Amino acid sequence: MEDKAVTAIIDKINTVSEKTLDQATTKAAKKFLADSLAVGFSGYHEPVAAQLRQTAKQWGTSKQACLIGTQERQPSTSAAFCNAFQIHCQEFDCLHEAATVHVMAVLAGSLVAVADREKLTIEDALKAIVVGVDVAAGLGLAAKKGLTFFRPATAGAMGTAAAFGTFVKLDEVKLKNFMGLVYSQLAGTMQAHIEGSVALPLQIGAAARSVITALDLSREGIGGPHNVMTGPYGYFNLFEQDANCESFVTELKTKSRVLELSHKPFPTGRAAHAILDGIRSIMRENHLVVDDIKEIKAAVPPLIRRLVDRPIKNDMSASYARLCIYYLSALMMRDLRIDRNSFSPANLKDNSLQIISRKLVLIDNDLKDPNALSPQHIILQTFNGQTFELDIHATLGHPDNPLNYDDQIEKITNCLQTDTHDESKTYISKATDLLDMKEDKLLEEVIATL
Structure with missing residues (x-):
């Protein structure tokens, strides 16, 4: 029996491959590619990313593929793992909010890893992004329950498989094998999120690596299962039980999800952003400082509580702290900003932030949607x-x-600026070039300019 969702994905691949993207779609895809490359460059400088790259050297020594942030090269599988990890490890990458999917981490990390060997132009990458985002976000939007598997890894991998379909030139059987082999390697659960573990971005990296592995296997004629979306143990019966497959199939034909993506203004879990921006807005508009604040109440949907309502601790890792609303709100009250320097060892051990954090109280707003991040209501008392x-x-x-x-431009500039003593205009120029990248350039050439 034909898998209607797989058929819909292949139809989407063929449709986008054969057409010219409209201006709005091109602009959106380009800005989120630029954003992903920039946050991947920033993520390169995380200490744990250096540990990962060192570990990856044990997995092979060929110089096939680009790594974001360095001239160093690695095997394509290792590069995909490291690139995708770097994009997500600071919780700074874009997402589709309603789908609860970081759609670009697996996708952009994988695209960079094959940019050289596939000779991808920016135009190629943009078409791939449009398809990949439509599939990954569509899978999240079809879900009717809250996350159990880590959707950015599972949906992200399936979206990336579809994205690759726009340029790898596989016949239909091999394309189904490719998607089936990606599906057969899906992994990643919400346990890492609950514990604030660095395993969360590692799951993203593993998903990206699985796409490259599946592509190489399918090109050699190695088969995979074909009914991977609606089969008895397909995606909709295992990873997203009770999901609406019909809406996924229908909306894949009519919606452009890249136009619906959200930037992240802060390198933290997205579930914290409304509260953080609300605190900053009220304090700035009313010229308040942290010592003026008696209490902040935030009425939030259940997903906020589930994702970032966790206790502030003395021995927090940066990964945990990025998902702790009490630590984050204390930083915002004290500093009126949160950036990649906010997670220094000194800040993580600062007991005064624990005292400030007690000013925040979360309350439920009675919203029933398990995947909603808004609306929210902030009450600040002095x-x-x-x-x-x-x-x-x-x-x-x-x-x-x-x-x-x-x-x-400011976000990209800050991500690219490795030395705060350097002339900022150099980084602003780089940021502008990245955001306004030319479609006929090779993706590898763009990466080399970072």
Whole structure:
């Protein structure tokens, strides 16, 4: 029996491969490719990313593929693992909010890893992104239950397999084998998220590596299962039980999900962003400092509690702290900013942040949708009796509350700036070139300029 969802994915691949992208879609795909490369460059400088790259040297020594952030090269599988890890390890990569999927981490990390051997142009990459985002986000949107498997890895891998279909030139049987072999390697659960473990971005890296492995196997004629979406043990019966396959198939034909992606303004779990931006907005507008604040109440959906409502601890890792709303809100109250320097060993051990964190109280807003990040309501009370309230219907970075062009340039500049003493105009120029990349350039050439 034909798998209608697999058929719909192949139809999507063929449709996008044969057409010219419209201007709005091109612009959106380009800005989120630029964003992903920039946060991957920033992630390169995380100490744990260096540990991963050192470990990956034990997996092979060929110089096939690009690594974001360095001229060093690795086997394609290792490069995909490291690139995707770097993109997600700071929790700074874009996502589709309603789908609860970081759609670009596996995808961009894998694209960079094959950029040289496939001779990908930026135009090739943009078409791949459109298909990959549509599939990955579509899978998340079809879900009716909260996350159990780590959707950015599972849906991300399936989306990336579809994305690769736009340029790898496999016949239909080999393409189904390819998707089946990716599916057969799907892994990653929410346990790593619950514990705030670095295994979370490692799951992203493993997903990217699995795509390269599956591609190489399928090109050699090695088969895989074909009914991987609607089969008895397919995606919709195992990873997303009770998901709406019909809506996935229908909307894959009509929706452009890349237009619905959200930027992340802070390198933290997205579930923290509305509260963080709400605190910053109220404090800035009313010229408040941390000592003015008596209490902040945030009425939030259940997903917020599930993802970032965890206790602040003395021995937190950076991975844990990025998902701890109490640590993050304390930083925002104290510093009015959160950037990649906010997770230094000194900050993680600063007992004063634990005291400040007690000012935040989370309460439920009675929303029933298990995958919703908004709306949220912030109430800030001061010691002198003032009360400030803020309704947040769209978090900063969402298409309904987007980062403007200057904000995007600032984020990319900060990601690329490795030495704060260097002239910032050099990094601003690099950021502008990245965001405005030319479609006829090779992706590898763009990566080399970072």
